[in-house]
Amino acid sequence: MKAHLTRRYLFSASHRLHTDAMPEDWNRATYGKCNNPYGHGHNYQVEVTVSGAVDRGTGMVCNLIDLDGFVRAEILERFGHHNLNTLPEFQDVVPTTENLCIRIYEILQRGFHHAHLEKVRMEETMMNSFAYAGGKEFRD
Amino acid sequence: MVYLTRKAEFAASHYYHNPEFTPEQNRALFGKCNNPNGHGHNYTLEVTVKGSVDPKSGFVVDLKQLKEVMNREVLDAMDHRFLNKEVPEFLHQIPTTENIAIAIWQRLAPKLKAAQLHRVRVYETPDLFVDFYGEA
Numbered sequence: 578m579k580a581h582l583t584r585r586y587l588f589s590a591s592h593r594l595h596t597d598a599m600p601e602d603w604n605r606a607t608y609g610k611c612n613n614p615y616g617h618g619h620n621y622q623v624e625v626t627v628s629g630a631v632d633r634g635t636g637m638v639c640n641l642i643d644l645d646g647f648v649r650a651e652i653l654e655r656f657g658h659h660n661l662n663t664l665p666e667f668q669d670v671v672p673t674t675e676n677l678c679i680r681i682y683e684i685l686q687r688g689f690h691h692a693h694l695e696k697v698r699m700e701e702t703m704m705n706s707f708a709y710a711g712g713k714e715f716r717d
Numbered sequence: 718m719v720y721l722t723r724k725a726e727f728a729a730s731h732y733y734h735n736p737e738f739t740p741e742q743n744r745a746l747f748g749k750c751n752n753p754n755g756h757g758h759n760y761t762l763e764v765t766v767k768g769s770v771d772p773k774s775g776f777v778v779d780l781k782q783l784k785e786v787m788n789r790e791v792l793d794a795m796d797h798r799f800l801n802k803e804v805p806e807f808l809h810q811i812p813t814t815e816n817i818a819i820a821i822w823q824r825l826a827p828k829l830k831a832a833q834l835h836r837v838r839v840y841e842t843p844d845l846f847v848d849f850y851g852e853a
Contacts, residue, residue, distance in 0.1 A: 578819050578849070578852070578853065579850075579852040579853065580815045580818060580819065580847050580848065580849045581847065581848040581849070581850075582814070582815065582845075582846075582847050582848075583845070583846050583847070583848070584844060584845050585843070585844040585845070586844075626848075631813075631815045631816065631819065634735055634737065634738070635733075635735065635746060635747075635811065635813070636733070636810065636811035636812070636813035636815055636816045637813050637815055638815055638847075640746065641845070642748060716836075716850075
């Protein structure tokens with residue numbers, strides 16, 4: 578039997594939406610207050626959905642000890658309580674939550690092999706959310 | 718096609734243990750969930766059915782009937798129970814959230830007439846849930 582398992586994690590980080598490739602007035606017009614020079618922060622929620630056959634011995638799609646350990650080491654410690662603009666992956670990429678969501682999907686896709694990665698969904702605030710499934714369509 | 722979701726809550730206790738594994742293996746695999754006296758959760762169940770809207774009633778499914786089936790098949794059996802000891806499916810199967818979602822699907826699917834079961838979602842906590850779509 579195939580099941581989907583979703584686990585939610587929280588981290589806080591700051592960012593500024595700005596691209597040096599475009600002039601100041603374009604940045605202000607496009608990003609509004611998100612373009613303020615000193616940045617601002619969010620409490621991000623990350624939902625990781627994995628799928629697979631439910632193991633007969635354990636009753637699990639994957640052991641949460643493995644998923645939690647991977648996410649803590651590779652995602653929460655990398656992004657939590659950091660200024661996203663200072664991280665290597667956001668030197669040439671604007672740290673929008675779209676791009677952050679894609680980056681987190683890629684980290685899981687490359688490094689987590691205990692179950693099939695379905696999608697990553699992120700909430701930047703209670704009022705907006707983003708989801709990425711490696712470019713594929715997905716069930717919500 | 719319209720999708721309709723009904724929510725319910727139940728509280729139950731469980732523990733994770735496989736008698737085919739050694740005590741050390743059980744502790745390593747299941748951590749504190751292996752405590753034999755069990756621990757509890759407030760589970761939230763979301764049942765999603767799909768179907769076309771009946772032109773006369775305007776319903777995909779009669780919510781009253783859906784609620785009755787959920788109460789009879791799931792809540793009466795699992796609410797305020799020790800799942801490992803009181804629910805037949807879990808006498809020989811570990812009551813993980815995955816297996817609970819599958820068991821609920823198998824209880825509901827044959828009882829729903831007008832609408833087709835689309836998804837069973839079970840939240841063990843607000844930070845962990847399982848979706849089962851009836852896939853083999």
